Amino acid sequence: MIFIVLAGFITSFLAPLLYRLLGRYVYVPMVLLPLAIFVCLCSFLPEVLAGQYVQQEYVWVSSLNINLQFYLDGLALFFALLISGFGTLVMLYAKGYLDDHPLLGRFYLYLTLFMTAMLGLVMSDNIFSLFVFWELTSISSYLLIGFKHKNETSRTSAWQALLVTGGGGLALMGGLILLGIGNNSYTLSDILVNNGFISHNLYLPALILILLGCFTKSAQFPFHFWLPNAMEAPTPVSAYLHSATMVKAGIYLLARLSPLLGGSEVWQYTLLLVGGVTAVMGALLALQKTDVKAILAYTTISALGLLVTMIGLNSELALEGMLVFLLAHALYKGTLFMVAGAVDHSTGTREVQELYGLGRQMKPVAIAATLAGLSMAGLLPFLGFIGKELLYEAALEDPAKELLAFAVTFIAGSVFACIATLVGYRLFWSKSTNSSPVKHAPGAMLYLPPLLLGTAGLAFGLWPELLATPILHRAAQSITGNTELLLELTLWHGFTLVLGLSLLTLLVGLLLYRFLPRLHQFAPALEAIYTYGPNNLYHKGIAGFLNSSRKFIGWLQNGYLRSYVATIVLTFSGLVLYTTFRNKPELALAEYASLLKNTELYEIIIMILMVAGLIFLMNTRSRLTSIVVMGLVGYSAALFYILFGAPDVAATQLLIETLTVVIFVLLLHKLPAFTYLSHVGHKYKYIFVSVIFGATMTYVLLFTQQHAVGSPLKDYYGQASYLEAHGRNIVNVILVDFRGLDTLGEITVLAIAALGIVGLLRLNPEKGGKR
Amino acid sequence: MKTIILSTAIRLLTPLFQVFSIYILLRGHNHPGGGFIGGLIGAIAFVFDTLANGHESTEKTFFTLKVYQQPRKSGISYLQHYLQFIRMNIQRKKEAGQLDVQQQYCIQLRPVYLMALGLFIATISGTISLLLQQPFMTSQWPEFHIPVLGSPGTPLLFDLGVYLLVMGIILKIVFTLAKE
Amino acid sequence: MSQHLLVLLPLLLPLYGAILCLPFWKRSLPQQWVAGCTQVCWMASAAMLIYEVTTTGIVKTQIGNWPAPYGITMVADIFSALMIGASTIVGFAVYLFSLRGLNESRKTYGYYPMLLLLQMGISGVCLTGDIFNLYVWFEVLLISCFTLLALGGTKAQLEGTIKYVTINMLASGLLLTGIGMVYSLTGSLNLAELGRLVRQPGSDLSLVNIASIFFLIGFGIKSAIFPLFFWLPASYHTPPIAISAFIAGLLTKVGIYTLIRLFTLVFIMDRNFILPLLLVLSGLTMVVGVLGAASQTDFRKILSFHIVSQIGYMLMGLAINTPLAIAGSVFFILHNILVKTNLFLISGVVAQRHKTFALKKLGGEYLKNPFLAILFLLSALSLAGIPPFSGFWGKFMLAKAGLLNENYSIVATSLAVSLITIFSMTKIWNEAFLKPKPDNNGSEKEVVTSEEKQASRYLLVPVVLLAGIILFIGLYAEPVISLSIRAAEQLKNTDLYINAVLNR
Amino acid sequence: MEALLSIVTGMLFMVSMYFILHRHLFKLILGLILFGLATNLFMFVAGGLTRGNSAILKQDQEVAIEPYADPVPQALLLTAIVIGFGLQAFAIVIIKRVYQVYKSNNLDDLANNDNIEH
Structure with a gap:
């Protein structure tokens, strides 16, 4: 299976190259790839249909236990076949749709990348290889949605999709890690065996995070808003990503994990509620839209909601129904999207108000649309019918949640019927005096794929036992774990309550269709509500976030050096004082009580000199005097060093101080006249900061002195200085021998400083201002 | 500052200072002093000369x-x-x-060359021992003695490097500043 | 090759390179050659060191052959060897970039020797086993940064440098006082000896705890953690790319390296105080950094603020302080060094064509230069931690360690921050690449000469090199991750280090 | 004695910080230099004070005999002073260049880098 994934990745990255080589005919290899994958996957069919599964493992990042583990059971194979089969048709369709687009090569890159990621996702047996593919789908769909990159709305929509699904992805990551921790394994097939996770204390956070991931991906309320916006993408993308594959990734994961996570109240009610709300809301919003793609997008949301509701019901029947409906939906929605694209391509518009009676001009497309519409409406010989029947059955099975599930299914179903009539009938067959003008008839590449899909919907409906039943049976089995379960798909159940409900749904749908124009008129009045919708909240949220962060950063990083320094110093002092308070080291103040006990007079004089110098420095306004006084303070420090047995340090200090003064003097006459600047307004604040800092340092210094220990280094150097290092001046021996490396570093610092100074003085911005 | 007496006096004293600075360098291992202080003293002599006579004159005379x-x-x-x-x-x-x-x-003996030389000597004095399969900067003391120095070991070489480098750096900085 | 030489080569090679550059002062061509050879040798030496360290364990040499607590020890474990390895790669890439990406006058005024000495400083910091020696190497690092930042002396550069210099001199002062404290309280400067002393039963640690704050703040400033990071966004976007890319890629990470080293080896006694403190700081650093990035509209300023944000992640690993967490930090540091440098280089390539870094004025690169677009996307996604690129692994390890250690809030923060990282990375992508180039009313048409075109094609070489490595450690993460895990185990098992250095 | 010296060191820190926080460029550099001086003093005082006896062996000694000043802080201090000098010299020149370019003494005029452009 890794070869499927690898082949996908390699081919996708070859796409731009192939485009350069083959020009428009790049589609040939790109169509052949999914076809080959499809065939290859079919070769697994016998095994899987026999109730076995295929498992493969390749070492990847073994130290984190993230390996490329693949697992092909019924569910995975079902999805994989769906993805690759659809992929073949979409690749073909894309050729027809984007025929002479200059970036066709890149388009195929993204699309194939996406398909491969999706395949990897459903086949993964390791939750993190699954996650890797999951994120890859987000990224590639981002690139696909933003494919018309010169368009601003296209860019923002893509961005929105990425942020929403990416955010969900991060939540999912957290959830999966918790899942891994709770189950002590990353291998899905191992984890799923563990039944006790529901009572684990990590269950709830893991569940919430994983649900967040799935809901964002599958466009559940309140994260649904990115999907209609994503209709900015070229239609092949919408047909592929937003009807059949990417949005189903969330559904897939929910289904996959339902044996492990399902069963708890939280799971059931969250899914029912979120799914229900999404289904109803999507259906209602679909009624108000006039753009064909938008209508289809909202019905997709609704259908996704329905699927989630079914998973929430968590009964075997519901899960079976979910799978059947998923297949049916994929078939008809894919068709309809492609149809919409073909119509758009030929007429240049997607507004339903402007489109009438296209049937004669584009017959194949019309036939496909009708087939799909009939399936969507849930009419008798189609797979859509079977799907809806099963949904009703499942909804009515559980008395506790009967009403909710039923209502959701009913509302969504009727709207689907209505929309189906609109798209499958009115656009093509309605008798109108002025049928919309068609610029050019769609080519074979534009109508063959939808036609094929539409027919498939019919074929699966007519002979469900032929293909759909066995694979769906195994798929359902992988979710429920019940091997005895026998999924029976039959077209005709006899005259039951469910059939009646089906008919009722249809009726209501037609009624809705009748009043659709009024609903459309009514739509602008509802605009006000959208102000509070999630989409607007998203945009306002982003804007507000940017605004407030700009303000916050503008305040924090305000450009004033002194406020930076003050913040740092206060942090430092605060932390030091807090640590002192926390550790309470002993400070024997008594020892210091007689401050002057063993102080010599000359020492006091030097200290007074220093302090006086400092005070003088604070007050003087002359530059020259301040330099000289500063030099004096430095000299006094040097005197201290002499007094306390450090002649080398003292000499160095003296010389350095002299040099500093010299450098100052050399520069001084180049500086502009000294202007006096006071601390404006904040003087006392800064005095406060300085005093705190000085006090902290004094405090620390007092502590340190009291707790000083004798150093073994001193003794060692005292012993070894002459005998081993042949020098009597221990300080010098340390500098050139014991710790010579320090000195090497030190002179390097000096050398760099000199080079820097030269560069700074010689290289003027007039000469070298170029960046 | 440019009085003739002062500038001449400084000009005359400068070589004296150099001798003194070398003396400080050499005695450093046993008495206060060393490469760093020596280098500073030597450089400061030139710096004063620059202050008194201008850097062109200093460069022309001494370098x-x-x-x-x-x-x-x-x-x-x-x-x-x-x-x-x-x-x-x-x-x-x-x-x-x-x-x-x-x-x-x-x-022209440019200060940059002094710097490079100093850094090179300092580094090479450490590297010698590496070539002898000993840790970096292991001191090597040759057997023979030189009258004033005693045994000229690698630490002294290192100190010499420091001396040259410090001198070069200070001169480089001060000359550049004076040119401004 | 003897251990003594092996450990010191990464330090000595750049030094000799710089010394060789000096006689050719003001002649950039020979300097270029010398620097190039040095970079290659430096890489080779780092590779040898990594090989040696991974096969035989911690290697060390006693400078001057003085026994351990008395002389200076240079010691390399896996972490430091990996750091040097990453620096050498980045150094080589930046060197390649500088050949065409830096103007001649800057090259003649000592760009190459300064860069080499900066690299020497990095090696020194990573290798030294002595706390004062650490300070010295840090100063080497800093002063070379100062000079490089100011090299060229444009207005913005000077302003940035002033802030950088002031705050970092403050940091150095605090470090120095901290070292003074540590010496007088313990009587030792050797890191391993310090680690041994503080672990001895009965030693009074209250003051060492206070000293640890000095180091936390000092190195915290250098690694730009939350309330101390101001100098970074103020200065990193000012110098030319060949300078800022290197500094941005490495400097703060070296600071974090030191924090990790010190706070695993020496200052770990007061776990109940230091670790929560670090945790809070790391969270705040992440958040504030990413907010800054989100609010900026300049290519390099966004990247600069992201450095701050990612420092938070690295600190997070230290704060969680389990082997996995530290391994996460190690991996994150390595990955970030490469990615951040590459992003800066890419910004340089883009700016070289458009003569600006302002996102408002950029655009159209997606069509004009698809190859560069791919390289950027790869690095940006890697930075944002999208799998399977390298950033993901670091993020994953940290998140897992945090969740295992029940630090839920920091993990939540880190994931949220990661979303905003995606946000601002895609902002750059949207603005500089996807968006059509806004025409400046046709007034100033940019004339791209064929020479410039060729130069910008050449500038892609280092970008491709780095992107290739990033891709490699993303897709084939196992070797680096297992090395990080081993490095973390070495860091956590301090006895290994102490015994190796003290020869016990 | 030690206590007094500690207080003086603290005052040095205080004054230097006050100068660093000043918005005058010249004061900033004074502050930085004083700060360096203060850290050096801190280091010296923290390392312990021994009156008079420097760490130099007399001609007849082979090993040092107590009491003598601890040579280690002195050596560190020497290194630190020199490094500090390098940094300060660079800082002084930077300040000079800033004067030249900005024609201003006021640090508050140097707040352009951090502006957020819209």
């Missing part, structure tokens, strides 16, 4: 070597030519007028 050159006459072997070349440069004050000097150019 420039005038070299006279003459093309090789035919019939003279290379050895003879170079001997003549050296003699010519040593006795240049006396003979400059008499020799038919073809070219005269200046070798």
Whole structure:
């Protein structure tokens, strides 16, 4: 299976190259790839249909236990076949749709990348290889949605999709890690065996995070808003990503994990509620839209909601129904999207108000649309019918949640019927005096794929036992774990309550269709509500976030050096004082009580000199005097060093101080006249900061002195200085021998400083201002 | 500051300071002093000279070597030519007028070269021991003794490097600043 | 090769390179050659060191052959060897970039020797086993940074440098006082000896705890953690790319390296105080950094603020302080060094064509230069931690360690921050690449000469090199991750280090 | 004695910080230099004070005999002073260049880098 994934990745990255080589005919290899994958996957069919599964493992990042583990059971194979089969048709369709687009090569890159990621996702047996593919789908769909990159709305929509699904992805990551921790394994097939996770204390956070991931991906309320916006993408993308594959990734994961996570109240009610709300809301919003793609997008949301509701019901029947409906939906929605694209391509518009009676001009497309519409409406010989029947059955099975599930299914179903009539009938067959003008008839590449899909919907409906039943049976089995379960798909159940409900749904749908124009008129009045919708909240949220962060950063990083320094110093002092308070080291103040006990007079004089110098420095306004006084303070420090047995340090200090003064003097006459600047307004604040800092340092210094220990280094150097290092001046021996490396570093610092100074003085911005 | 007496006095004192700075360098291992202080003292002498006389004058006096050159006459072997070349440069004050000097150019001892040399000496003094399969900067003390120095071990070499480098750096900084 | 030489080569090679550059002062061509050879040798030496460290364990040499607590020890474990390895790669890439990406005058005024000495400083910091020596190497690092930042002396550069210099001198002062404290309280400067002393039963640690704050703040400033990071966004976007890319890629990470080293080896006694403190700081650093990035509209400023944000992640690993967490930090540091440098280089390539870093004025690169677009996307996604690129692994390890250690809030923060990282990375992508180039009313048409075109093609070489490595450690993460895990185990098992250095 | 010296060191820190926080460029550099001085003093005082006896062996000694000043802080201090000098010299030149370019003494005029452009 890794070869499927690898082949996908390699081919996708070859796409731009192939485009350069083959020009428009790049589609040939790109169509052949999914076809080959499809065939290859079919070769697994016998095994899987026999109730076995295929498992493969390749070492990847073994130290984190993230390996490329693949697992092909019924569910995975079902999805994989769906993805690759659809992929073949979409690749073909894309050729027809984007025929002479200059970036066709890149388009195929993204699309194939996406398909491969999706395949990897459903086949993964390791939750993190699954996650890797999951994120890859987000990224590639981002690139696909933003494919018309010169368009601003296209860019923002893509961005929105990425942020929403990416955010969900991060939540999912957290959830999966918790899942891994709770189950002590990353291998899905191992984890799923563990039944006790529901009572684990990590269950709830893991569940919430994983649900967040799935809901964002599958466009559940309140994260649904990115999907209609994503209709900015070229239609092949919408047909592929937003009807059949990417949005189903969330559904897939929910289904996959339902044996492990399902069963708890939280799971059931969250899914029912979120799914229900999404289904109803999507259906209602679909009624108000006039753009064909938008209508289809909202019905997709609704259908996704329905699927989630079914998973929430968590009964075997519901899960079976979910799978059947998923297949049916994929078939008809894919068709309809492609149809919409073909119509758009030929007429240049997607507004339903402007489109009438296209049937004669584009017959194949019309036939496909009708087939799909009939399936969507849930009419008798189609797979859509079977799907809806099963949904009703499942909804009515559980008395506790009967009403909710039923209502959701009913509302969504009727709207689907209505929309189906609109798209499958009115656009093509309605008798109108002025049928919309068609610029050019769609080519074979534009109508063959939808036609094929539409027919498939019919074929699966007519002979469900032929293909759909066995694979769906195994798929359902992988979710429920019940091997005895026998999924029976039959077209005709006899005259039951469910059939009646089906008919009722249809009726209501037609009624809705009748009043659709009024609903459309009514739509602008509802605009006000959208102000509070999630989409607007998203945009306002982003804007507000940017605004407030700009303000916050503008305040924090305000450009004033002194406020930076003050913040740092206060942090430092605060932390030091807090640590002192926390550790309470002993400070024997008594020892210091007689401050002057063993102080010599000359020492006091030097200290007074220093302090006086400092005070003088604070007050003087002359530059020259301040330099000289500063030099004096430095000299006094040097005197201290002499007094306390450090002649080398003292000499160095003296010389350095002299040099500093010299450098100052050399520069001084180049500086502009000294202007006096006071601390404006904040003087006392800064005095406060300085005093705190000085006090902290004094405090620390007092502590340190009291707790000083004798150093073994001193003794060692005292012993070894002459005998081993042949020098009597221990300080010098340390500098050139014991710790010579320090000195090497030190002179390097000096050398760099000199080079820097030269560069700074010689290289003027007039000469070298170029960046 | 540019009084003649001061500038002349400083000019005369500068070489003295250099000798003193080398003395400080050499005694550093056993008494207060060392490469760093020595280098600083030596540099400060030049710095004062710069302050008093200007950097051009300092550079010209102390860091420039005038070299006279003459093309090789035919019939003279290379050895003879170079001997003549050296003699010519040593006795240049006396003979400059008499020799038919073809070219005269200046070798400037730029402070950057001093820096590079100093850094190089310091580093190489450490590297010697690496080549002897010992840790970096392991001191090597040769057996022989030099009258003033005692045994000239690698730490002294290191100190010399520091001395040169410090001198080079200070001169570089001060000359650049003075040029501004 | 003897251990003594092996450990010191990464330090000595750049030093000799710089010394060789000096005689060719003001002549950039020979300097270029010398620097190039040095970079290659430096890489080779780092590779040898990594090999040696991974096969035989911790290697060390006692400078001057003085026994351990008395002389200076240079010691390399896996972490430091990996750091040097990453620096050498980045150094080589930046060197390649500088050949065409830096103007001649800057090259003549000592760009190459300064860069080499900066690299020497990095090696020194990573290798040294002595706390004062650490300070010295840090100063080497800093002063070379100062000079490089200011090299060229444009207005913005000077302003940035002033802030950088002031705050970092403050940091150095605090470090120095901290070292003074540590010496007088313990009587030792050797890191391993310090680690041994503080672990001895009965030693009074209250003051060492206070000293640890000095180091936390000092190195915290250098690694730009939350309330101390101001100098970074103020200065990193000012110098030319060949300078800022290197500094941005490495400097703060070296700071974090030191924090990790010190706070695993020496200052770990007061776990109940230091670790929560670090945790809070790391969270705040992440958040504030990413907010800054989100609010900026300049290519390099966004990247600069992201450095701050990612420092938070690295600190997070230290704060969680389990082997996995530290391994996460190690991996994150390595990955970030490469990615951040590459992003800066890419910004340089883009700016070289458009003569600006302002996102408002950029655009159209997606069509004009698809190859560069791919390289950027790869690095940006890697930075944002999208799998399977390298950033993901670091994020994953940290998140897992945090969740295992029940630090839920920091993990939540880190994931949220990661979303905003995606946000601002895609902002750059949207603005500089996807968006059509806004025409400046046709007034100033940019004339791209063929020479410039060729130069910008050449500039892609280092970008491709780095992107290739990033891709490699993303897709084939196992070797680096297992090395990080081993490095973390070495860091956590301090006895290994102490015994190796003290020869016990 | 030690206590007094500690207080003086603290005052040095205080004054230097006050100068660093000043918005005058010249004061900033004074502050940085004083700060360096203060850290050096801190280091010296923290390392312990020994009156008079420097760490130099007399001609007849082979090993040092107590009491003598601890040579280690002195050596560190020497290194630190020199490094500090390098940094300060660079800082002084930077300040000079800033004067030249900005024609201003006021640090508050140097707040352009951090502006957020819209």
